[in-house]
Amino acid sequence: MNYQALFEQIKKKRSFLCVGLDSDIKKIPAHLLNTEDPVFEFNKAIVDATAEFTVAYKPNIAFYECLGAKGWISLEKTVNYIKENYSDIFLIADAKRGDIGNTSKMYASAFLENMPFDSITVAPYMGEDSVTPFLEYDNKWVILLALTSNKGAFDLQFFEQNNQRLFERVLEKSQEWGTKENMMYVVGATKAEMLGDIRKIVPEHFLLVPGVGAQGGSLQEVAKYGMNNACGLLVNSSRGIIFADSSEKFAEAAKEESRKLQEEMELLLKEKSLI
Numbered sequence: 001m002n003y004q005a006l007f008e009q010i011k012k013k014r015s016f017l018c019v020g021l022d023s024d025i026k027k028i029p030a031h032l033l034n035t036e037d038p039v040f041e042f043n044k045a046i047v048d049a050t051a052e053f054t055v056a057y058k059p060n061i062a063f064y065e066c067l068g069a070k071g072w073i074s075l076e077k078t079v080n081y082i083k084e085n086y087s088d089i090f091l092i093a094d095a096k097r098g099d100i101g102n103t104s105k106m107y108a109s110a111f112l113e114n115m116p117f118d119s120i121t122v123a124p125y126m127g128e129d130s131v132t133p134f135l136e137y138d139n140k141w142v143i144l145l146a147l148t149s150n151k152g153a154f155d156l157q158f159f160e161q162n163n164q165r166l167f168e169r170v171l172e173k174s175q176e177w178g179t180k181e182n183m184m185y186v187v188g189a190t191k192a193e194m195l196g197d198i199r200k201i202v203p204e205h206f207l208l209v210p211g212v213g214a215q216g217g218s219l220q221e222v223a224k225y226g227m228n229n230a231c232g233l234l235v236n237s238s239r240g241i242i243f244a245d246s247s248e249k250f251a252e253a254a255k256e257e258s259r260k261l262q263e264e265m266e267l268l269l270k271e272k273s274l275i
Ligand SMILES: O=C(O)c1cc(=O)[nH]c(=O)n1[C@@H]1O[C@H](COP(=O)(O)O)[C@@H](O)[C@H]1O
Pocket: 020, 022, 060, 094, 121, 147, 148, 149, 150, 186, 187, 188, 210, 211, 212, 213, 214, 215, 236, 237, 238, 239, 240
């Protein structure tokens, strides 16, 4: 999916919501645990309930990897199900990979070739040759960690040299590797006030913004400082949507939570005259 197609989808759905499929087997409603593939059944119900309100899904690979081979099968079934039934929805592999070039090539092949993901989250720490193998696929995206939502972000990402903080260096340097057509950046919603500075360096790029919902980030603040003329935002919520309820009504609750966020997003898009 390219930049314009993503923006068109945002306008059509009046939403820039990304639903995070952090499908923790320990939190999946009990009645699903007797099925052959509880994680897939859970994801399928969540996707069917939320697809009309969302433009992206982001399975976090950790929640699948931890189950061994079975987890990889649940993941593959989930992404194939989404591509087959909701082909216009953007798929993010939240894998946070990145290694020497020869190894990154294999990660890229795993997620962008063997599975139908549109994008993958990548850590920038190992530099250019660790990132560029992911950029070799047409219409696929790297989502580079810039300023993360967690407390530990302050340990390294604010390190400053020559009046430039490390996350700003990541934003600037990585523009030599990719463009707004194949690179996005992760910026945590919990650091929304930094989005003004970030937009000075990357005015046009899309930003993946996790941290609303369970981590307490504000959607309004994110939109205020981060929205650009193509919206330029994919705002993720995982636990706040998929685990809104743990009973047999979990999918209805997820639908309600995603609807609420979509309605807020619609207002924000209107305020910016994008729809
Ligand atoms: O790359 C990410 O998606 C990510 C980056 C970041 O800075 N903070 C962050 O929370 N995430 C991910 O976004 C999701 C947030 O989940 P919730 O806090 O449950 O909404 C998890 O999958 C995190 O791993």
